[in-house]
Amino acid sequence: MIPGGEVKLNELYQEVILDHNKRPRNFKKIEGANACSHGKNPLCGDDFYLYLNKDAQGIIREAGFIGQGCAISKSSASIMMSLIEGKGAAEAEKLKDAFIRFLTAESVDEALRAEVGKLKIFEGVRNFPVRVKCAALIWRTLEDALKNNGAHEVSTENEETNQ
């Protein structure tokens, strides 16, 4: 292995992803949720249900998810839980847009990296178009829950990538 900071950082990031995969946060159905959706990535077999409880002002007070998927899709969902609680729909949408751009844009700059915050651990995913669909899945599911409240099933099968 080549010694160097970059390699070590990648290893660390991978550990965070694996940890979220092993112990996903808010991995539960929210009883009485007032927004939900079902997302699937048939190319990988990722399949999740997302539940949100929004207050009268539309702020996401509680979020949870159940289902199954690969480490990338599950850790993306787990990290999303900690990022969307306390946010309104517009703010959550903005983060979703930034993360999709982060995964699919031809290049990523520091401003975008700062905007996605702890989601930047998924930067390595950019090089694997198939994995982009995994990382994006729960965010597309969130988009559907907020806009359509799960009126239809979402899929990332045709998610555009930078390759």
Ligand code: ZN
């Ligand atoms: Zn996957």
